[in-house]
Amino acid sequence: MNVQQIQQVRSFNRIVTERVGALNDHFLGRDHPLGEARLLWEIGTEGAEIRALRSRLGLDSAYVSRLLRSLEGQNLVEVKASTADKRVRYAYLTKAGRKERAELDRRAEEFARSLLVPLSDGQRTRLAAAMKEVERLLTASLVNISIEDPANADAQWCIGQYFAELNTRFNAGFDPTLGISAHPHELTPPAGLLLVARLRQEPVGCGGLKLHANAPAELKRMWVAPQVRGLGLGQRLLQELERHAREAGVTVLHLETNGTLTEAINMYRRSGYQEVAAFNDEPYAHHWFEKRV
């Protein structure tokens, strides 16, 4: 990281706050207080759980409740208890509410248009491309990685997604009981560990490490959710796992993988993993890799 990059980020923040932030608020909050407008927007055409709205917008429960009362008073929103769990309440837009939301949508589009209008075709194309790049990289920087208990719900979800994907991609399907194990207790310190990557609280990837005394450690359960592929998350997980391995005194890392997982194989090669002869009898593996760390 260098000084120019930091300066660039700061200067970007300045103009983007000026151009996007200010006008954004102005367009959204023209007929309603900003809080109400944001809530109206987040409820969406399908309705939403109130607790979900609260956590998405980061608002206090009392405050959301009051905003909803105000929107109800304006006949824009209806609140109903869930049938399954009567503590949980849903907010829905009324017909008038949907109309109001459509108006917000129109304004947001008008605003986007106003940014593009003064530019030439070529400039518009370049702006869209640069925005996409910024967006992708900011998304990448929004992902955080932490060690988690392999038994918890999100970890299990990731591993489940991983199995499901292998089952789809492997020619003969995939049965996790046939391969080499990576049970929760094997991925829990001090036996090993599991990293879970999250984007806005949602799990979007995982990677496990099995430690062995006096033998190479094994990388298992490397998975990145399809919607965040191409953001370098696989490499980040790999680097983190390697760091933890080094800290645990590991000198050699092993991993095996299936020939259909070409992106993963490329990533391992890029990251310094050398293909070696089979060091185990994993039935789903076609390639075995190792790296000294």
Place this chain on the structure above:
Amino acid sequence: MNVQQIQQVRSFNRIVTERVGALNDHFLGRDHPLGEARLLWEIGTEGAEIRALRSRLGLDSAYVSRLLRSLEGQNLVEVKASTADKRVRYAYLTKAGRKERAELDRRAEEFARSLLVPLSDGQRTRLAAAMKEVERLLTASLVNISIEDPANADAQWCIGQYFAELNTRFNAGFDPTLGISAHPHELTPPAGLLLVARLRQEPVGCGGLKLHANAPAELKRMWVAPQVRGLGLGQRLLQELERHAREAGVTVLHLETNGTLTEAINMYRRSGYQEVAAFNDEPYAHHWFEKRV
């Protein structure tokens, strides 16, 4: 402009507001209300006129006054009347105020750093480049162009800058009285017009059009401020002038220019101007162009 581009802008706005906007406010406003922090920031280490602060931040005079009283109460700011005009008052940071502002600066930097930390070197480089591109193009889209009275202060300032630049760049200097005229009355409707481009209220470019009954119209006084070159502003001015010319029934546009102004010459060529034989005796011109509109 297409739907994908608009979608891209909207999606960019969303994530940038989330990532930059929210955290920005949070970092700035940790020890002070946001309004105070912004004011403290804007006063800067050199101090500033209160009326300038008001217009830069777009705040009501009563509100700024109260914010300043509060900052004075915290010993962060001193307000003094100007010696030249005792109605105008200046705000200065005290030593404590400068310290506080340095702290805000540190946080802004820390925030920029936090965006970059999770990324790889390659990603950081790409992010900085994409941010620069977005920033440049958003700046370009922030420029607005309007017809103005050539006699007003900003128009005069632009023309003055234009003359000063020609004087520097032409080998033999430049004396506006020797060339073909473009007096204010010749650039005022219906005889002609003058466009002034502004970025955040500041004049950053101009371009004039002299109309002649039954003869080609002339482009004069095309100038773009150095700090906004490369944003396509010259082309935009040119297109606007051509549009006004067409609306006035013009079919052929003429312009002449000096050989040292290579960027301008390239721009005219790119914009469809054909070099033709000299159609006047402008002493500073080396090239004569025309375009049918």
Place this chain on the structure above:
DNA sequence: AAAATTCTCTGACTATAATCAGAGAATTAA
């Protein structure tokens, strides 16, 4: 069956961010 937890709500309160009217001093224009 009792205890703990979850979810939403109301009441009471505070801080922040304004806005409007108008006054007083200084300056500029007529």
Place this chain on the structure above:
DNA sequence: TTAATTCTCTGATTATAGTCAGAGAATTTT
């Protein structure tokens, strides 16, 4: 010299945004 304008300020008032404590109903855990 008078009138108009500019600049900043105070007083009065409002809207917005948010916080904290605790209650009541429903559900889950023990």
